Amino acid sequence: MSESVALAPMSKAWQRHTLRQKMARTALWLVIAIAVMLSLRSINVIWEFLWDAPEQMMDMGRRMWPPDMAYYPKTVHAALMETFHIATLGTLFSMVFALPLSILAAHNITPHKGLNLFAKTMLVSSRSVNSLVWALLFVAVFGPGPLAGAVAIAFRSIGFVGKLLGEALEEVHFGAIEALKAAGATQTSQILYGYWPAVKPAFWSIMLLRWDINIRESSVLGLVGAGGLGMVMNAAIDTFQWNRVAVILLTIFAVVVIGEVVVTFFRRRLI
Amino acid sequence: MAVVLSIKGLTKSYKPGVPVLKGIDLDFEERGLTAIIGSSGTGKSTLIRIINRLVDPSDGSILFKGLELSSIEGRHLREARRRIGMVFQEYNLVERLSVMENLLTGRLGYVSPMNAWRRKFPPEDVAHALELLDVIGLADFAHQRADSLSGGQRQRVGIARALMQRPEILLADEPTSSLDPKTSVEIMDLLKSQGVNNGIPVVVNIHDVELARRFADRIVGMTGGRVVFDGPPDQLSDDHLKLIYGGEGWLQ
Known part of the structure; x- marks a missing residue:
């Protein structure tokens, strides 16, 4: 009698997600990762231009300064x-x-x-x-x-x-x-x-x-x-x-x- | 006394085959306060809302001073509703309008929307509203917003709004259910005295049997969509209450 009471909490251990939910969540993250990779490929990043970007930004900033307040x-x-x-x-x-x-x-x-x-x-x-x-x-x-x-x-x-x-x-x-x-x-x-x-x-x-x-x-x-x-x-x-x-x-x-x-x-x- | 409102063979089913009201026959005379008692879900509220057609009946007749209410629509229905005052459990005031404006909404059936919008009400309506504010003891609250009032004050405004219609009958759907015992007595007192002063019948849904006994001239007990008791309060026995509410433990 007392044994079964002692055992009860073990069998009722609480988990946030069931196994099925865990699998679904992992699958969802995988899908998101694949989608990001696919879209990165499709937008055709020109890496030279991307590496160049900070320099270009600095250049534009320099040309903007000082603003022509007049x-x-x-x-x-x-x-x-x-x-x-x-x-x-x-x-x-x-x-x-x-x-x-x-x-x-x-x-x-x-x-x-x-x-x-x-x-x-x-x-x-x-x-x-x-x-x-x-x-x-x-x-x-x-x-x-x-x-x-x-x-x-x-x-x-x-x-x-x-x-x-x-x-x-x-x-x-x-x-x-x-x-x-x-x-x-x-x-x-x-x-x-x-x-x-x-x-x-x-x-x-x-x-x-x-x-x-x-x-x-x-x-x-x-x-x-x-x-x-x-x-x-x-x-x-x-x-x-x-x-x-x-x-x-x-x-x-x-x-x-x-x-x-x-x-x-x-x-x-x-x- | 002449019969003002005569209900015959009234039935109502919200879902086909599940009637809430199973054939109600009731006559209301030109004065006196009638309390309808019964447990929750027994159709009291449906019955009272069918009278002014906030709920449509499935079958039966509602004859109000020679006018058949059960089948009218549109303008005729609006004109009939103007003659029937109604007080609600949750007061149903327009929260963001002042007490005065809430009273004047009782005249919306008579004033054109354009004039109502410009707050152009006939002077006699405004005078009547001021009078009623005195009657309900809220003369100093005319400009206060309705949502700043206490429950008891709101229900007084609700009653005054209904009286603004100069109704020929006053309906009240559980007017005291959201109020404390003392305020409940005051509200019942107001309903009763206004019915007497204006010479109109008052029909009140209530689940407090003691309040019903104290104020009603007539008690109608309902259970399972039927009237099982109809008579003066002193004839309402414990046996009737057992029949109306079921069980007896609560009566001890």
């Missing part, structure tokens, strides 16, 4: 303002489309599978295309300049804002909505009085986050001709004026840091 007031500042406008207008524009789409995508507000699918497809297509690719398309449509940039930013942001907002709407506690329904409120009133107050902090937080991302994205859109800092940077790189490139990079860095600070400040107030 270039900032002449050209960079105007381009920076354009970048701000592209990001801000694009974000606002995306909001107009993302709001109705997020409502259609949230299955608790729109209990219609077809409409949910439609909205989700729209949101996914918006997200599946990179801002730069959207910009290429809209440069072809509107011609080069900030308009193409703003529309590209908007189209990329619709998916982001719509998806996150749609998910926030789906997580709204059902109780308050049920109470409004019981009082005879229309669907519109339910959205305005039940859903909106509940998702408002999330909404502003999403918009600020997207604005932050858009500032960064719109500073490179100029590479494909869609206005803003990227256009100036492209011109400087093409003419090997690395001192100017340095100023532009510093500007982008400063803007991203400032954007981060501003967004953090407002988010704390909103939530």
Whole structure:
């Protein structure tokens, strides 16, 4: 009797993984190792260039130094303002489309599978295309300049804002909505009085986050001709004026840091 | 007394073949507090939610002042719901809105969404809300956010919101289940007195038998989706309670 009790812990020794799990994990690591090797082979590393890289970097750094600060007031500042406008207008524009789409995508507000699918497809297509690719398309449509940039930013942001907002709407506690329904409120009133107050902090937080991302994205859109800092940077790189490139990079860095600070400040107030 | 609400042959199955309500017949007269008691899962909540169609019935009739509620949809359903006040176990307030705004949501069935959004409610609604805030003893809380209130305060707001509708019947689904004993008594007291003052019937789901006995004019006992007791509180015996809840150990 007492013997079996003493033996019990031995037979019930705890192990984190079963043998099968251990084998599966080893196999997974093997697959990852093989995948890394295969992809290294396929990207065709030119080893001479790779060994050379530190030297090249030093060289580029030397050419960038000192940054051509005088270039900032002449050209960079105007381009920076354009970048701000592209990001801000694009974000606002995306909001107009993302709001109705997020409502259609949230299955608790729109209990219609077809409409949910439609909205989700729209949101996914918006997200599946990179801002730069959207910009290429809209440069072809509107011609080069900030308009193409703003529309590209908007189209990329619709998916982001719509998806996150749609998910926030789906997580709204059902109780308050049920109470409004019981009082005879229309669907519109339910959205305005039940859903909106509940998702408002999330909404502003999403918009600020997207604005932050858009500032960064719109500073490179100029590479494909869609206005803003990227256009100036492209011109400087093409003419090997690395001192100017340095100023532009510093500007982008400063803007991203400032954007981060501003967004953090407002988010704390909103939530 | 005239019958306000008449339920006949009401059944409900969420899953086919598994009825939760198995043929309920109940009449509610124009005043008095009715307490529906029964163990959890016996269909009390379903029954009360079917009255204002938060849950759709499978079969049967719900006649409310000559209006058949079981089959109406859309605008007619919304207009019927305006006349039925409801109080919830978890209060179901809009947490991030002020107490005043929560009270005014009781008028959403009457005010257009656009005016409601701009907080343009008729002056008489605002006056009514201020009056009700006095009645529930929260006159100083009009501007406080609902999520800053205690449970008892929230439930008072929930009751005031329902009264904002100037309802012709008041339903309450386990209004005291999340509250301490003292607050529960205060909430039942408020429901009872508001029913009397407004001359409307009050129907309360409750699982506290003592509270039901103390405040109800009539007790309906349910078990297994059927009504097994229907009468004044003084006729509710231990035998009835055994029938309603099963077992007897808990009665000692």
